[in-house]
Amino acid sequence: MNQELPSYPPLASFDEISIWKKAFHSRSFVIGATLALVILIAGVTSVFWTPYAIDVLDVSKRLKPMSSEFWFGTDQYGRDIFSMLMVGARTSIIVALIAVGIGMLIGVPLGLLAAAQKGFLEELVMRTNDLIFAFPSLLSAVLITSIFGPGTINAVIAIGIFNIPVFARVARGGALSLSGREFLLAARLSGKSSFLITLEHIIPNIANLLIVQATIQLSLAILSEAGLSYLGLGTQPPMASWGRMLYEAQTMVAFAPQLALYPGFAIIFSVLGFNLLGDGLRDLLDPKMRRRVA
Amino acid sequence: MHAKSLKSRLLCLAGGAALVLAALTGAHGSAEAKSSLSLGMVLEPPHLDATAGAAAAIDEVVYQNVFQGLTRIGPDGSVLPSLAKSWDVSEDGMTYRFHLQTGVLFHDGTPFSADDVKFSLDRARAEGSVNAQKPLFAAISDVVVVDPQTVNIKLTTPSGNLAYNLAWGDAVIVSPKTAETNKTQPVGTGPFKFDRWMKGQEIRISRFDQYWGDQPKLEKASFRFISDPNAAFAAMISGDLDAFPTFSAPETIIQFQADPRFEVAIGTTEGETILAMNNTRGPLKNKLVRQAISHAVNKQALIDGAMFGLGTPIGTHFAPHHPAYNDLTGLYPYDPAKAKELLAKAGYPDGFSATLKLPPPTYARRGGELIASDLKKIGIDLKIVPVEWAQWLSEVFKETNYDFTIVSHVEPMDIGIYARDKYYFNYNSDAFKKLIEELNVTVDEEKRYELLKQAQQVISEDAVNVYLFQLAKSAVWNANVKGLWRNSPTPGNDLSQVYWANN
Amino acid sequence: MTSVFSATDLCVSISGKPILRNVSFDLEQGKILGLVGESGSGKSMSALSAMQLLPEGAHQIGDLMFEGKNLTRATDTEMTHVRGKDISMVFQEPLTALNPTRTIGEQVAEGLRWHQGLTRKEAMDQTIDVLERVGLGLGLEYGLIDRFPHQLSGGQRQRVVIAIAIACKPKVLIADEPTTALDVTVQAQILTLLKDIVRKEQMAMLLISHDLAVVADMADTVAIMKDGVIVERGPTCELFDNLSHPYSKKLFETSNHVPVPRQEPVDKITQPLLKVSNVLREYPLPRASIFTRRQWHRAVQHVSFHVAPRQSMGLVGESGCGKSTLARTILGLTPPNAGHIQFLGKDPYSVSRKDRQDLQLGIQAVFQDPYGSFDPRHTVERTVGEPLHLMRNELSRSQRKKRVHEVLESVGLSSADANKYPHEFSGGQRQRIAIARALVTNPSLIVADEPVSALDVSIRAQILDLFADLRDRLGMAYLFISHDLSAVQAITDRVIVMNAGRIVEEGPTGEVFSNPKHPYTRILVSAAPDLNEALRKRREEENKHTH
């Protein structure tokens, strides 16, 4: 059947020590990982400790400038902006992780199934993908929140649904690119079931692709959450969200620009962080993509 | 190697983009003789027939601009002649005779006459009428055309209010020819005629050249609908809008006040803003709990925090500018310790949790956060649930499925709602009902005021709701715009006297 | 004869790593210089260096003289007037060397328009000429000029690549492994075409190949390269007669290497180990339109044969003849549409799951690509031990480990290699690992699908030896699938020749190759390059000239 020797994308060599060594020389990876780590630490810490409680409002302390007391100043209700940013990091990370988790947990098996079962099932999965893709994420988020009300959970669902086809596609594409590989034939000759082969050979070999995609989706999810909260459809008070902080600060730009600047920078840094991390990982894990990275 | 050509290509592109930008930006804001006004509004009217809808937004566009009544309300709230030059009241006070202006034309060219008055008033009073304010016409028994310039209105009972009632936007005179199409193509007798409605964006009106009265100075005006406070602020501060009579972002008012380009007018409204409590739900059944909550809310901080100081504290459900107002702000001073004590006495030493459903307006959403924070201090854990108006109406107002909500009651003199059965806060007091019944049959003004004051006392002592503040009306306009109303005794934006000072 | 193009003391390094060292050669008009070497010897880099198309980061010193100009000092703009016009190049992989989104005509005409400033019309007229010169004249009637590369066969594509190279009648033609990706019969045609062109148009040609036979057949002068250095050179016959450098000698020997022939004869009386009866396997083709009936591609058509225990059976054919499909059917991977397979008397497609696993123990495979046949994330131990999954209920962990170590040693690796990952091994070692994996269940039949095609000559010889050794030592039967006749000849007892899904000839290996009966077999045998045969012919010709 095959006229030519099929050309495969080179598989990553599996050499953990050299990957870590390379990691510290990759600018993208180091910057990205640092930013992501900072955001992550801020978010995790906020569960146990913030400089001030963000659900106790004290109007007498409102709109204070930066000081040793309030590192980033206070907002119009006298809340500590630094604390708000920390809680906002938590919100962003939770939303992003869960949304990407939903996408992966549902999308990857679907994609693998579509790759394994040609014909009707594949067609069904791919059409469903198209269908989900056809609903721009924000539009479905607006619809979902109008049914269930605005809130973090519904934002997570809306963003997560949009992630499903993304991961289904990546998983299917990755699995298909492996489909002619001789080691899969060898595994079948060893009497292994499709399920076992998927588990032992396919998933580990597309894991890199999935990890890279996941970091990209994480940053997209953070952006989407910010957008939804900006529209008032995402996280609700007393929880803090960067998008919401930005929205509330907008009319006060002239006399309290810090209110709009900090959450804006927080969004940019975290998205930048995850994007760079994704680039760095792709750089390290997927040699074919190496030259794409700036 | 081919850097140059690529670079030059890019430079060309950048240059082109810059040119386009320059061309597009150049003409904006060029100094033209200003004879037009663009005015911002928060809500877009559902349609433009002032006689067929309750929405204030309708009146804010058409009242006195497109449609006119026999009488009108002046900027100070007084009743002034409009389509009626003058009127006499019969001895018994049962008949009003209106003398109409001459030479009045509808915008479609049809001459105005007493027949139109009869048509309009009969239409509004009719059985199947969709007029939102039918009680205005309740006293009228008949409308009689005397001659084309004179009309008699007969009453069933003497009423001193008829001239005032007929000044409402709901009582404007329409032509029988166009009555059915006024919703989308309003045709009236006012100084401006309707031009165009771009849904979701703006309504344009322009000067009606055959207007019977003094020609307005403005040639054109547009009403733009911007519900988002951020966008409204940007539009105003950038000069895209010339005026915004009910500005929705109080935090921005300071900026306008500090800017000499703008003039700011702060007025009052009929909007009592309350933290409504469902009086039949759980701990809220207990008057002590409600009183505790009344003590726990720091109202001044609320006004400062949520409304940036715009708003008057009230202690009851009554407009403070009304002579019958009973100042009860001292009844529940901010006192968390006392609140805790009351709560413990009521059997909730550790507080409880409840939900707070918040409709979309800024005062509710912002106030909600502050109140949640206040109540947390006495152990009451509020879960904030933001709802849209549609949900608020069905869940809170109709099904009374809520614990707390924040809303502003904008109807004037509406303390009577506390006497209603099954009203959404489920207050049931025989004492209060008795007061209102008595009030309804009392004619003497002084006696009425006394009863009203008592009524206020009752609901405040029962702590039916937490009375937060009276909503302020903040208007912003370009300092060169003259002639806009500072107060609004009735919904409307009368543009007939508006002009640009520098022209 | 004077040299048209000469390279003197070329040294190339890429990011500091030396690739070529002091390489010198001359190309003469109408003559072919053959450059031979194994992978990584630097022969392709020499070609790219001659074109001044070295990859980014390459550093070059030395001289490249062409028509009195030193090309190493020419700017890129100057080179654009030389490349394609005076010096052209033919590449190895004809599919990737052509832009998939442009028509054949456009791609051939592009060089003509660039160098000769022709109009589209003029260029197209000349393009037709050029395509005729490379033997695609017949295709022109079928609109070949407006076709896209993917619509052509491999041989046609390589002709197009040659057409692009010779369109402007260059003085120097560089061909880098021009036939490696092609079938033997096509290879023979392309080589003849190149020879004709060089002779007719009096070009100077540099032919780069790993195949000594091809070079011996084509080149007037041969240079042998190893690790970026030309170790030996000379006129073809002279050189091969008097090889002096040890590497050249080794290369020559391994190219001619024949493993030890079978010692014990095969017992043919017993029950056949594998019985293939009337197997048919077809694939649906995508429909051309909704109104046409679905077309089926018949990959394997009514194929029957037997393999006896311990017998080594060869299966020969060109790409697309259905041999790989047949192999998969035999291995139990794709059921036949008709006919049946019997292994040890049982049909693997109709027995129970348990029986099928037992059958699978007796039949294992070695694949072509030593890189693609391993999961890069699994250790050698895990990879080699994978087929033991079939015996998961019978073997303990330590037994498994022991078994893996045993087979690793039996293929010439050490048990210490078990914990390494595949990428730590060379191509030849990997093929040993692949063989070890096939051996681990102690099968009675190994299906080897092109097991030596991707290997360099010297490694190929080693692997063939290993196959022969295992055959004699462990007594297993082979189904040895290859397009490489010499490999099949070396290792098998009987051979089947397949063409277009059918068996055209079957018989004892020696007989079939020395006395082919079917015309297709004859073409195949005559097209296969043979070093000794090529040298013999060349000597004959030289003798003619001298006498």
Added chain:
Amino acid sequence: MLWFAFLRLIGLLTTLLAASLVIFVVLEVIPGDPAEVMLGLNAQPDTLAALRAELGLNAPLSTRYVNWLLGMLQGEFGVSYTYSVPVSELIGERIQVSLPLATGALILSTVIAIPIGVYSARYHGKVIDTGIMSIAQIGIAIPNFWIAILLVYVFAIVLRVLPSGGFPGWDVSFFGSLQALLLPVIALALPQASILARVMRSALLDVLHEDYIRTARAKGLSNKATLWRHGVRNALIPVLTILGLQFSFLIAGTVIIENLFYLPGLGRLIFQGITQRDLIVVKSSVMLLVALTIFVTFLVDIAYAAIDPRLRRRA
């Protein structure tokens, strides 16, 4: 090619049908009664019932679904509950804003991104490339509403050269309308351009490592000629994929941007429609946007086949 288009079209229609079902069901379960919203606080029960009947809210679900579909096929989208005008008229007005907005942003981002991507790939590894790509990296991270806020602040509030929002209408002032769309288009286009520039660059770098680029160079073509004739065209294939995906993001982006610039576009109509429970408007507008996205995906598929002849045979 035609066969390919036909198969794609079948897929497209199926997806559309499925989408319509999803939209219909979703809007059915949204809480809140349009009749109540229309009549307000003091609505009488009998008036409500009459209005519900008038709006056709009492018919069984399946009937209403089928009626809606059939109506749409005939261009009948029903009458808006709040505005009492035909939905088709409303959508017709709004699309005059949304479509130029989305396509404008798409065109602007392409026009910015392609040359930058090519330039960056050409100078791959150089300082200029690293610089451009770092900027692009940041560009991707900036939310479009944040750019919009900055643009409004700079151009409308400080410089006062462009309007902060609003839309005068094409027939009223063509020039003014263009002006009104300028900032929104830029705000939408910049993040997209950053993504696109990166994709263009990496796609081109991939293509530049293909063998046929070497063939072109061996023909004698200069670097630049090779880049444009063989590189850019082939690199457009992955770029097209992203363009198709971006359209979906652009449509999503218009919802935020239209709210921010109070443009009377489809996104805001949907937003407004949902809050006012004008579900008949929401239903058809969402359907339109979804259909638009599906259609763009379809176009991208067709464009693929136009660029890459290898795809023409495959369905």
